[in-house]
Amino acid sequence: MWKGEGFGLQRLPTGSRVIYAPEPFDALEDPESAIRHALENPTGDSDPLSAQLRAGMRLTICFDDISLPLPPMEAPDVRQMVIEAVLDLAAEAGVDDVVLIAALALHRRMTEPELRHALGNRVYDAFAPSGSLLQHDAEDPTQLVHLGVTEKGEDVEINKRAAESDLLVYVNINLVAMDGGHKSVATGLASYKSLRHHHNPATMRHSKSFMDAPSSELHSANWRMGRLIKDAGVKIFQIETTLNTNTFPDSFQFLQKREWEWNLKDRVTFAASSRAMNAAPRKVTRQILQGIKAPHALRSVYAGEVEAVHANILEDVWAQQGVAVEGQTDIVTMGLPYISPYNVNSIMNPILVACLGLGYFFNLYRGKPVVREGGVAILFHPTRPEFHPGHHPSYIDFFEQVLTETTDAVVMSEKFEEAFATDPWYIHLYRTGHAYHGVHPFYMWYWCTHALSHLSKVIIVGGDPATVRRLGFHPASTLDDALEIAQDVVGIAPSITHLHTPPLLLADVS
């Protein structure tokens, strides 16, 4: 079981249920020709890409940022493969006004090595020196365009270059079911003004879950915006991909196997690596873990019209990750790993811990949450009050100034959000450094609202007590203690389900 930057064995009470991720599907044998095939045989109401390219046009290629996939995949990254294929076609058609944009939304700007990893050196060196490789800047009014307001009053404001191009090609990686579709452009290329309409406590609370499109308010809002973008005349050629769940390299393969199936090699590598990690300085452990590159392989690729492409992709994602789960449980337990979408090459701070457990893992369901309403979530993570001052500066102030006063998402959104979102120093760091936007910690907290209103208790085993209490949760030193603490809610013989992830899974709860 993962416990932050380390893992260990954890005995669960007899009768506990463990949900494992499905075996990874086989990789595509020839990903490059699969990509080319998809570009030329689009899904839905769309011409093949080559037919849409002509000399003298403005072409913008946008791509998902560092938050996908997790962990970062072994080179070549799927974005590199797709973009190289797109660029080959563009070159053939004689398109020379091509700009690449990382669709950051309010995430941190990627560093040069990160961009090189996602795009490959060839693409990077061809575009970066001439200034044609951009990162979306949600705070540069000169580079944003307001496209209109949806029927629900939501502003749609996105990247100007992307919106005003003759063709916008979006290159996506669909790691979980909430990625992709209209969210790619409507969120990835949007401004704070636009994002706040769906990144707020009310929307998040009514997204049950984010992974289940028809029940997700977040999804609906993005779809309204996406349609408005389309109606505004922005021409989008959407390319979506799925990866298999081959998450860990050879040396960590045991992490994605059922423990009782471990062979001798797994046992030995587990014993050696878990001990080494516990003994090594934290800095070293962090470096090793953040250095992990996943052997994810391309599983499917579709291109063409946004909604049609996305429908196909969702099917594939569910096929790979879906697990049928019978009935809800009193207690759900989960070991939180070292990584979340927002701390790649960084530090998992306490707010991200809450978000990973309650925002992401809790929402990995369709139908009903794995845990019953009024149940208890038990997370395993050290939850140290550690922050990356370069990546998460506003998180530090959020932790010190906001969480000390309230953990109520609605209260904080009314009282603090605006000040953080418009703070000139955070904006400066977001635009020029590698910092998440000032408002980002609020969004992380909002992600948790559905879980927080559903659960009656959140317990973090092994968490730093003061930090866990500041988050509004209960610290416990062992699982037994945690079960003791949970007793007043779930009684002495609760049903327990453990979510064995990563690799990612999607629980289809009946």
Added chain:
Amino acid sequence: MDRALKEIIRNDCFDRLRSELGDSFSEQIRSRVSAVAGDVTSEMLGLDDAGLDELSTCDTVVHSAAAVSFDSPLDQAVEINLLGPSRVAAAVTEARTRAEADGRTGPSHMIAVSTCYVASTFQGEAREHLLGENRFDVAVDWRHEVTAARRLRDDLEAESRRSPIQDEVTKRARRELGAAGSHVVAIRAEKLREEWVRQQLVDAGTTRSRALGWPDAYPYTKALGERALVEAHGPKSTAPLPISIVRPSIIESAVSEPTPGWIRGFRMAEPIIVSYARGLLREFPGVPEGIVDVIPVDMVVADILVVAAHGPEPEEVAVYQVASGVRNPLRYGRLVELVQAWFTERPLYDDQGQPISVPAWSFPGRGRVQRQLKRATAGIDAVEKILTSLPLRGKRAALSSDLEERSVMAKRALGYVELYGSYTETEARYRIDRTLALFDALDDDDKILFACDPATIDWDRYVSEIHLPSIVRHARVRTAPGTQVMADRQERGRKAVLAPERQLAVFDLENTLMASNVVDTFAWFASRHLPKGARASFIAELLRDGPQLLALDRRDRGDFLRTFYLRYEGAPVEQLRADSWELFAEQLLLRSYPEGIARVREHRRLGHRTLLITGALDVVIEPFAPLFDDVICAKLGQVDGRFTGRMEELPPIGEARANVLEEYAETHGLRLADSVAYADSASDLALLEAVGFPVAVNPEARLATIARRRGWLVEHWDRAKGGASRSLPLGRFDEARPGAPWRQIGGSPR
């Protein structure tokens, strides 16, 4: 009169009167009290005609001005204690002459307050006699003592300005303040020189006094003062004046008037008792059966009033002693028992909020205690010296200033042991027959109003219920568990710094807002484009120069920067400018102190202007600029897009910072008295002193000591926990984009 209102009438001594009189208090004071400023060290008290006329309207003159401190410099004690009474008498005589010329009587009685201890340290009974009538007196001509003391002051002043003393103090000032700038060092050196002269005079006073049989300069000068007074204005003199002398023993907290426990100035044995209660002092010298002759202040006042009412004795200078030793002795052993019992019941608390248990008091000789204390102070001093010479910062540096406080405390206790030691060992017993005779002559009502018979004191009650509570109330000690006192002080300091009416907050950068320095940033820039092979020799080169650079930095920061920045010679400006954003994001931000950054932002939120003053280069600072309203930093000259390595202007460091700040404040119409400055090092002293609210951030040992002494707010800011920066401040070499290294590695800078 205004000064008297502010400095005297406001004292809590008058609180009772104030509440009794209510609204009419100020009016009564104004109509019934008149104040005239006089100076006992000047002839005629420096009074002008109006002053002397005012004096001529008095009937009785009480002279109680004295330098009572045991460590007064000799010449000062001589001027005040020895010559003071005669000068007052001369002024009173003059006032009398003026009154008589007007056909009035003028002052008809002068009461000089002296001390029982003028009787020197001889054993036996000291009667209420004038000096000279006692067979133990050493015949000393007070005039020679005055001349010698004045001359000694001149000699010492001269000597202190010559080598070796002058050199020594300058050296010490530099050691304390380091690269703070020559002006600041000069000011400190001058202060140290004055301190040296003062200490020499104190020592000389003690030496001379002891040689003549008095415990220290106070009774010695008071004794000679009595003698001078009687000689010039006694019945047998050329200008006779009706004089009485009142001699109290050690004056202590009041028994009842104006309120129990009231006293102005120091309290009996306060430092010793506090040292003991804090566990710093385990023993106190003295013999249990010895007498501690103290007298409550209200009894002394009552006695003076009784003497005034009684009037002068014809043809005699009457002496009245006010002391408890004969009539109602407080035995030393009993005092110790009471103190011990009291603190056992109500312990003080240490820094960790733990109660301090007081040791059982043995009664060793004075020598043993002094040796013990001297050993302790020497030990503390030695450790302190080592600590201040180490490049410590923040909490570890605070340890050294903590030690200093202990050392000051121990030294003070040592001083008091010396002082009180000789007093408690004085086996003289002060008779008070004349005082009692006056008291007995009072009617019954007056006996209650003017209680000056020490027989009425209940010492157990006095010590436990009046004296010790008042000591604890006034000493800065913890009387409750928990660390609240410190937290409160921090909180108050922060509140003051963040008050809305502050106008400007100025910040130093390195080690105040981030753990980085000019060497780090240079190393990063220079290595950013170095291929792998050259990195090792670059590091080696930097390490080789390290100690030399550190020494230069400690000596003079300006010279250090000038020398160090030469290394930038030939560096391409644009490349550095581009790299600086990477340096900012990948290095400086990671080494920043989030609490510091939050503080800057808080000042801005409060509408204070914020200013960064740093010796760092403008290219380095550029990404930080938006954090502040303004930035003042060092700039290098440029030729053909490359740095020359020479600074364009004087860098804003050391003393220059204060000047730059003053200029800035003036330009923007800001008041420095209402401004805040944050810095980490003694070299920023000028900057910190320039503002009304200095804050020492992670201070190195020297600044920690200064901040502690002056009660400045000290902040300990740290890098974000789990900090993710590289340990070596080196730029990331990027094979795909090598850029241009500009330095020849392996050689010295061009």
